[in-house]
Amino acid sequence: MKIVFATHNPNKLKEVAALLPNIQLLSLTDIGCTEDIPETADTLEGNAIIKANYVTQKYGYSCFADDTGLLVTALNGAPGVYSARYADEHGNAEKNMDLLLKNLADKTDRTAHFKTVICLNINQQQHLFDGICYGEMLEQKQGLQGFGYDPIFKPKGFDVSFAEMSLDTKGKISHRGLAVQKLIEFLQKI
Numbered sequence: 001m002k003i004v005f006a007t008h009n010p011n012k013l014k015e016v017a018a019l020l021p022n023i024q025l026l027s028l029t030d031i032g033c034t035e036d037i038p039e040t041a042d043t044l045e046g047n048a049i050i051k052a053n054y055v056t057q058k059y060g061y062s063c064f065a066d067d068t069g070l071l072v073t074a075l076n077g078a079p080g081v082y083s084a085r086y087a088d089e090h091g092n093a094e095k096n097m098d099l100l101l102k103n104l105a106d107k108t109d110r111t112a113h114f115k116t117v118i119c120l121n122i123n124q125q126q127h128l129f130d131g132i133c134y135g136e137m138l139e140q141k142q143g144l145q146g147f148g149y150d151p152i153f154k155p156k157g158f159d160v161s162f163a164e165m166s167l168d169t170k171g172k173i174s175h176r177g178l179a180v181q182k183l184i185e186f187l188q189k190i
Helices: 008-019 046-058 093-104 167-173 175-187
Strands: 002-005 024-026 063-072 111-122 125-138 153-155
Touching: 002 008, 008 024, 008 093, 024 175, 046 111, 046 125, 063 093, 063 175, 093 125, 093 175, 111 175, 125 175, 167 175
Parallel strands: 002 024, 002 063
Antiparallel strands: 063 111, 111 125, 125 153
């Protein structure tokens, strides 16, 4: 089975491809989509739907798209849907982490969770899957693996950040891994 994953992010593609060994996963680059698909919704679900619909309607492929947010309790759920552009520059992980750590400097409650929503367009139908990973924000960056906020997020029940985990371990417990697992279970039934 061939499905487009609506991303230009090679780290995300690698992480998800490792969880979908029996599916030929194509990126936006693979199908010749060079534009950045606008994420104009005010929810994670809305952004995932926008991206999946864009690819299906413009390129005709079965497609899934995700949107992920980091929701920090002490910041009233921020950065949330704006996680990738928290510091005003889309995808600049270092600036996003630095701003988040600055905004948490005087906070004692460091609980947070990641949420991923996946929208799948296949066989003229749309399906949504989600995954949530609870944990806490660290006071400084730890580890060199992963991407995004991984160096400053420690999942509940672990003593290391996402950036200190193997791809396999992270894939089993992360928000994206849990959402992808639901996607896999669905795809195995069709």
